[in-house]
Amino acid sequence: GIRVPDNNICRAIVKELGNPIVSTSIRDEDEVIEYTTDPELIQEKWDNLVDIVIDGGYGDNIPSTVIDLTTDQPEVVREGKGSIEIM
Template identity: 75%
Template sequence: MFVKLYPENPNEKEIHKIVDVLRNGGIVIYPTDTIYGIGCDINNAKAVEKVARIKDINLKKANLSFICYDLSHISDFTKPLNNHVFKLMKKHLPGPYTFILPANSNVPKLFKNNKKTIGIRVPDNNIIRELVKELGNPILSTSVRDEDDVIEYTTDPELIYEKFADLVDVVIDGGYGDNEPSTIIDCTSDELEVVRYGKGEIEL
């Protein structure tokens, strides 16, 4: 299924249809405020494993992230945040950032690597946030990469559909994506650290 949605005002009927697909273990490719992502409902183990196969990643070793609707949603899955981290996230979210945080017991086992951490995103994109809100659970977030040596990320949703149509259930066309990933900030120790500089600028 190839669905055109507009970030300013995503069509509610289409959002409901896509959420039904997610609830039934479907895989969806969606726009964010950076690159296109591929994901599923984090509570559906089979779907998470399918995403891992498509991306050829090892779930035990991978640093997986998921997308929450807002800050209060994040606190359902992380250990209590210190004041500095909370203020930093409040200032920068929604936005092109991934915050690595200590996971709590609400995070499905599949997501917990040996470090018991989780990457959290709240993208500045209404399409994916409305999907998360309607679903009621976070959505797995991993980037759609390109095999091309020069172009790391595919930005054209129609090309993404051509490539992934047989592997996923829905590709959302939310316009051209970016080709720069999110900035990753590790907040798991007292010293905050930028692990990857991406689209988002940040001062720790």
């Protein structure tokens, strides 16, 4: 699958590299929040496991829209952030 983020930092990195990057959301064990979006907490927890953490400010906790394009007919797997109007 591919992810097309609405984030200027991610798009600038991809443009500069000239190819896509691999990334993931950071699932949180906390029962209150589903994903960690605080850059300082991410740095604290993952600093020894990643090459770099870029502080672009707080993110949001709205899951992305997922569309299955593996068949002739696109199928919405999960509707979240991101318009499905083009379907």
